Amino acid sequence: MTETAAIELKGVSKAFGPVQANKDISIRVMPGTIHGIIGENGAGKSTLMSILYGFYKADSGEILINGKPTEIPDSQAAIAAGIGMVFQHFKLVQNFSVLENVILGAEDGPMLQPSLRKARGVLKHLAEEYELQVDPDALIEDLSVGHQQRVEILKALYREADILILDEPTGVLTPAEADHLFRILKGLREEGKTIILITHKLREIMEITDTVSVMRRGEMTATVKTSETSPEELAELMVGRKVLLRVDKAPANPGKPVLEVENLHHIDEAGVERLKGISLNVRAGEIVGIAGVSGNGQSELMRVLGGYGHATGSIRVNGEELDLTGKHSDGQSRRARGIGHVPEDRHHEGLILDYSAWENMVFGYHRGPETGSGVLMDNKAIKAEAQAKMDRFDVRPPNPWLSAKNFSGGNQQKIVLAREIERNPDLLLIGQPTRGVDIGAIEFIHQQIVQLRDAGKAILLVSVELDEIMSLSDRIAVMFDGEIMGERLPAETNQTELGLLMAGVTDTNVAQTKEQTNG
Amino acid sequence: MDKMPAWADAVLVPLISILLAAGISALVILAIGENPVEAFMIMVKEALSTSRGIGYTLYYATNFIFTGLAVSVAFHARMFNIGGEGQAMMGGLGVALVCLYVPWPHWTLALFGAAAISALFGAAWAYIPAYLQAKRGSHIVITTIMFNFIAFSVLNYILVNVLRPQGSMDPATAKFPEATFLPTFQSMFSTADNVMFRNAPANVTFFVALAACVAVYFLIWRTRLGYEIRAFGHSETGARYAGISPVKITIVSMLISGGLAGMMALNTTMGEAERLVLNATEGAGFIGIAVALMGRSHPFGILLAALLFGFMYQGGSELAFWTNIPQQLIIVIQALVILFTGALDNMVRMPLEKLFLSIRKGDA
Incomplete structure (x- = not known):
């Protein structure tokens, strides 16, 4: 290749103690392209980008920017070298305006007015050029997540970045917002900017990148042209073996209703109504998936069902009314009614990270008769049982004494699943079953969920991954702003329709949009 | 994996904290013109060498x-x-x-x-x-x-x-x-x-x-x-x-x-x-x-x-009796122990963790 790469890494290595996070990474990113970096959690993507942005110093290796060897000791140097970074978790001051955030750290002098005036001009220009419209005077806290992300991109462009790194940018976006982001990125590419996109979503890689590099266990295992590869090949490169991307399941055979929710309302501690009259049912032997952008009431719904959020309305399980406000509205009572719950936040809810695996295996069931008699817990029996469950769910390492925090995301999730599924619940609530879970474990977790369904149990699934909802659910309900916007059968819908519902566009509007597109 | 063995966390960290607190206390005793070694010997003698001293130590404990x-x-x-x-x-x-x-x-x-x-x-x-x-x-x-x-x-x-x-x-x-x-x-x-x-x-x-x-x-x-x-x-x-x-x-x-x-x-x-x-x-x-x-x-x-602490309390009150070290100094020592074991816990812990990591790396 004769052309100079925008970024070239040669033999970059970085170790944290005994953990080799990056091993001899070499990569060439050509200018004016979108280069995807894909890999499982813990594959070393973020470490590599942190080295590029000056957060970590590589133990060995060389970084070349536009062919010139460059030292990047800190983020200032990275910015000076023309590198801009859009983090997964935005680094914006919530009560500052867009303009103030853009100039923060890039002020021209002690007085703000000249910088603000200049930034206003630059922003106007950028907005026209790249579809990056944001009201410069709006406060960040008033902006949607998608707009906040635009502010992050504007920040980088304002600092004259030629190379833009985006870390999991679509995790918090609706499909429509993600499409908009991709249009922005394509526009930037046309202007000759270089973009590095870090993601674990194969679909995005296929849709937008020119070249893709795969990382596995700290090593760069392959770099291929996107047009010459397939999702199956990439998945195999990521995991190191063949993976089943589609969930293999027979048609559902639903029985009697297990969960019946009617007109459920929930007002949170800040006084905001989070659930505005939810009605929903789940039958035995059926998986009902709730699609929606996170923050539209799914978490609250799961909490109310799980017994730790007060509500008004009615919830019946196996025909029996649940206590929604009184002293039986807690997790223990729900579990006694045969409701299992895999919460979406396993770090703060599903597990006590400082507890060992065996202690976590009875978390929530620790008052049950099988954990001992009287006030004492039978730790020996609990350990033996935990060991057996860990073996059945292939938790690695199969060591019940290890603290939960020392397991990988996928294995932590398996611990929670083992605990909840092995109790044989009539109804299982599952929130974000595969968030932060590697592809290999995703396959296993999906199989477990389908098996439970086939055993005649009712499953309510909440996920922000539309792919997961579509492939796992027998019926899909879409939530927006505390309401169910509609129900669809997976076979009779598509990402576009669900995406519109997730954005709050109701059925009639969808019909109109369809007509318009057809006409 | 955990960064260091459990015994190091449970024993070594508090032990080093105490030694650091003792070291600084010794400097304070030096600064008021007394001999820290002698002071320590008096504390040991009065708090631990007689059954009466032990009786006081256990009472406070x-x-x-x-x-x-x-x-x-x-x-x-x-x-x-x-x-x-x-x-x-x-x-x-x-x-x-x-x-x-x-x-x-x-x-x-x-x-x-x-x-x-x-x-x-x-x-x-x-x-x-x-x-x-x-x-x-x-x-x-x-x-x-x-x-x-x-x-x-x-x-x-x-x-x-x-x-x-x-x-x-x-x-x-x-x-x-x-x-x-x-x-x-x-x-x-x-x-x-x-x-x-x-x-x-x-x-x-x-x-x-x-x-x-x-x-x-x-x-x-x-x-x-x-x-x-x-x-x-x-x-x-x-x-x-x-x-x-x-x-x-x-x-x-x-x-x-x-x-x-x-x-x-x-x-x-x-x-x-x-x-x-x-x-x-x-x-x-x-x-x-x-x-x-x-x-x-x-x-x-x-x-x-x-x-x-029982030992420090009993030994410390005897110190005031036998030397010019005021009884308040024992409060200084206690404060130092609290400072090192509580507030400055990480000061001792982090270098130790690094040490253990490097030892393990050497083994690997």
């Missing part, structure tokens, strides 16, 4: 075990009970009431009765801050500190206006009846021709304290309640998910904590003074914080830390 356990139980529920002092004062009031007004036939029964009532009074005093924390979100650190002052004033009032015998100038109760006197180590371990623990205040309460260590161990690591307390302490959101009531755990763990602090009064009031004096607690409630920190909230660690 008994107080610190109770208050250390009290702080640790609240710690496990991630609460900072600074109110051990006030809860112990109230425990003392309870002890005084049952000893003065109940005609006990024998000291054993009196001990059971006083243990129950001191725990009850201590727990009751802890209940109000606990309730305010659980239901109103008033911070337990603030309320328990305030309750120390209130306890002191209440006790002062009751002693002066209610319990003080007529004609006495002292804000204290009358002497307890003889049937409530607890056996001292002197009476328990002396033989006819060999007097042990002569005039030392150590008494049978020490064994009650040891029993309390065992009981707290079982409570925290063997019972469902202990499981819930620890879970709540690690993650409140997790506790809610599991159906563990934050209100219940906050209140129950503070009741246990206050009860343990209250039981300290058995040692000072019933075992030693045999009457209730105003300043019976002598700051043991606060030292309990240092003891719990240093003992890593584990009963066995608390036992060791309490013995160490």
Whole structure:
């Protein structure tokens, strides 16, 4: 290749103690392209980008920017070298305006007015050029997540970045917002900017990148042209073996209703109504998936069902009314009614990270008769049982004494699943079953969920991954702003329709949009 | 994997912290023109070399075990009970009431009765801050500190206006009846021709304290309640998910904590003074914080830390007697131990973790 790469890494290595996070990474990113970096959690993507942005110093290796060897000791140097970074978790001051955030750290002098005036001009220009419209005077806290992300991109462009790194940018976006982001990125590419996109979503890689590099266990295992590869090949490169991307399941055979929710309302501690009259049912032997952008009431719904959020309305399980406000509205009572719950936040809810695996295996069931008699817990029996469950769910390492925090995301999730599924619940609530879970474990977790369904149990699934909802659910309900916007059968819908519902566009509007597109 | 072996975390870190605190204390002693080695020898001699000295050391240690356990139980529920002092004062009031007004036939029964009532009074005093924390979100650190002052004033009032015998100038109760006197180590371990623990205040309460260590161990690591307390302490959101009531755990763990602090009064009031004096607690409630920190909230660690602090207390008061080192210096040393084991924990821990990592890397 004769052309100079925008970024070239040669033999970059970085170790944290005994953990080799990056091993001899070499990569060439050509200018004016979108280069995807894909890999499982813990594959070393973020470490590599942190080295590029000056957060970590590589133990060995060389970084070349536009062919010139460059030292990047800190983020200032990275910015000076023309590198801009859009983090997964935005680094914006919530009560500052867009303009103030853009100039923060890039002020021209002690007085703000000249910088603000200049930034206003630059922003106007950028907005026209790249579809990056944001009201410069709006406060960040008033902006949607998608707009906040635009502010992050504007920040980088304002600092004259030629190379833009985006870390999991679509995790918090609706499909429509993600499409908009991709249009922005394509526009930037046309202007000759270089973009590095870090993601674990194969679909995005296929849709937008020119070249893709795969990382596995700290090593760069392959770099291929996107047009010459397939999702199956990439998945195999990521995991190191063949993976089943589609969930293999027979048609559902639903029985009697297990969960019946009617007109459920929930007002949170800040006084905001989070659930505005939810009605929903789940039958035995059926998986009902709730699609929606996170923050539209799914978490609250799961909490109310799980017994730790007060509500008004009615919830019946196996025909029996649940206590929604009184002293039986807690997790223990729900579990006694045969409701299992895999919460979406396993770090703060599903597990006590400082507890060992065996202690976590009875978390929530620790008052049950099988954990001992009287006030004492039978730790020996609990350990033996935990060991057996860990073996059945292939938790690695199969060591019940290890603290939960020392397991990988996928294995932590398996611990929670083992605990909840092995109790044989009539109804299982599952929130974000595969968030932060590697592809290999995703396959296993999906199989477990389908098996439970086939055993005649009712499953309510909440996920922000539309792919997961579509492939796992027998019926899909879409939530927006505390309401169910509609129900669809997976076979009779598509990402576009669900995406519109997730954005709050109701059925009639969808019909109109369809007509318009057809006409 | 964990960054360093458990033994290093449990033993090495506190040990190095103590040595650092001792080193700086030595510098302070040097600065006031005394010989730190000599001072240390005096402390060892006076606190550990005679059975009388040991008797004093164990007496102080008994107080610190109770208050250390009290702080640790609240710690496990991630609460900072600074109110051990006030809860112990109230425990003392309870002890005084049952000893003065109940005609006990024998000291054993009196001990059971006083243990129950001191725990009850201590727990009751802890209940109000606990309730305010659980239901109103008033911070337990603030309320328990305030309750120390209130306890002191209440006790002062009751002693002066209610319990003080007529004609006495002292804000204290009358002497307890003889049937409530607890056996001292002197009476328990002396033989006819060999007097042990002569005039030392150590008494049978020490064994009650040891029993309390065992009981707290079982409570925290063997019972469902202990499981819930620890879970709540690690993650409140997790506790809610599991159906563990934050209100219940906050209140129950503070009741246990206050009860343990209250039981300290058995040692000072019933075992030693045999009457209730105003300043019976002598700051043991606060030292309990240092003891719990240093003992890593584990009963066995608390036992060791309490013995160490007992040694420092006894040795330190003798220092003032034999040298020009003021007794206040012992407070400096205690403060240094708290500083190093509590506040500067990571200062010792992080270099150690690095050391162990590099050793492991060498092995690999």
